[in-house]
Amino acid sequence: MKRYGQVIRLKPGALDSYRTYHAEVWPEVAARIAASHIRNYSIYHKDGWLFAYFEYHGDDFDADMEKMAADPKTQEWWAIMNPLQEPLETREEGEWWATMEEVFHQE
DSSP states (O other): OEEEEEEEEEOTTOHHHHHHHHHTOOHHHHHHHHHTTEEEEEEEEETTEEEEEEEEOSSOHHHHHHHHHHOHHHHHHHHHHGGGEEOOTTSOTTOSSEEOOOOOOOO
16 A cells, blocks of 8 residues: 655635535546545645545556546546646646655554
């Protein structure tokens, strides 16, 4: 299992819409996340920033993310979510949410 932390900005005025959608995540999107071996997925908000945490339990993260990106319902979800978000300029090429470095963990 590998832990991931990611960050992105939420555009001003987008929080209510973001909360509303995530209060009832589409079942197909939730199923695709689970099928991609993602567990313990949480998104937090603070002062316009979104922080995501999840645990990956698969063997090929890149392949699982490619399957997720190819999923039509996930693409539909992202078409609604992406305009609400503002990615960091310092993110890696190909990233939307910027992956963070884990610098400390304690069980």
